[in-house]
Amino acid sequence: MWNYSEKVKEHFFHPRNAKVVADANAVGDVGSLSCGDALRLMLKVDPETEMILDAGFQTFGCGSAIASSSALTELIIGRTLSQAQQVNNQQIAAFLDGLPPEKMHCSVMGQEALQAAIANYRGETLEDDDHEEGALICKCFAVDEGQIRRAVTGNGLTTLEEVINYTKAGGGCTACHEKIELVLEAILSEAPLVAIAPATAANNAQWQEIDEVVSSLRPHIQADGGDVRLISVSEQQVVVSLSGSCNGCMMTDMTLAWLQQKIVERLHRYMQVVAA
Numbered sequence: 001m002w003n004y005s006e007k008v009k010e011h012f013f014h015p016r017n018a019k020v021v022a023d024a025n026a027v028g029d030v031g032s033l034s035c036g037d038a039l040r041l042m043l044k045v046d047p048e049t050e051m052i053l054d055a056g057f058q059t060f061g062c063g064s065a066i067a068s069s070s071a072l073t074e075l076i077i078g079r080t081l082s083q084a085q086q087v088n089n090q091q092i093a094a095f096l097d098g099l100p101p102e103k104m105h106c107s108v109m110g111q112e113a114l115q116a117a118i119a120n121y122r123g124e125t126l127e128d129d130d131h132e133e134g135a136l137i138c139k140c141f142a143v144d145e146g147q148i149r150r151a152v153t154g155n156g157l158t159t160l161e162e163v164i165n166y167t168k169a170g171g172g173c174t175a176c177h178e179k180i181e182l183v184l185e186a187i188l189s190e191a192p193l194v195a196i197a198p199a200t201a202a203n204n205a206q207w208q209e210i211d212e213v214v215s216s217l218r219p220h221i222q223a224d225g226g227d228v229r230l231i232s233v234s235e236q237q238v239v240v241s242l243s244g245s246c247n248g249c250m251m252t253d254m255t256l257a258w259l260q261q262k263i264v265e266r267l268h269r270y271m272q273v274v275a276a
Helices: 006-013 063-076 089-095 101-122 145-155 160-167 177-190 203-223 252-267
Strands: 026-032 037-045 052-060 136-138 226-233 237-244 272-275
Touching (some): 006 063, 026 101, 037 063, 037 101, 063 089, 063 101, 089 101, 089 145, 101 145, 101 160, 136 177, 145 160, 160 177, 203 226, 203 252, 226 252, 237 252, 252 272
Antiparallel strands (some): 026 037, 037 052
């Protein structure tokens, strides 16, 4: 039985932005119903600023897929496409206070849908969109070598089990396990990978504390027509997204200073707060 965080449960039972964005001008589709997971991400992007004004999703999958899609929309609304492009599956999982290892592929699917939507908006074609001859590794879940390579290098994967958890490749008939191991061996031989701390590690306790501070101050900011969202947390820096009346406001520095003061009071140590 997998252990799900309270935040995963919250976003599963009460998903944010589970809707069709009627005036969307960017759409990203990943997965397929035949593979058991499918996600459509819809974005409404301001043509002048490239800011994501609204986002919605439709997903066919498990509770983790719904929660990951919900978290993704929360992370990207109010950000520019360039800023949103930096959101990765580790941030999605961290936003949810972690996902079981067996469900990390759900966060990867969210990241891929975002990249597909951005490419769709810009009129670009993603690499590996069509499987080249010999590139398809897992027929059960239609996972090619490019997808495995991105998951391995982006998440510091080193074992067959981790590749299955992050991509679902090899999770069906197991006939492709040898192929996956050969691809993994080739990737690891190119350059040693630095293992990435799992999203369930202690750093999520800090994320949760900071998120609670931001959430407690959010109603006050919304009352003035603005909004704030937590984007990322590093050792000594907190990045937030300001939108609405807060975007470009002359009082932005004061708002950031206020947030910083409250976070420092909560953590009892210095943390710089900056706007994305």
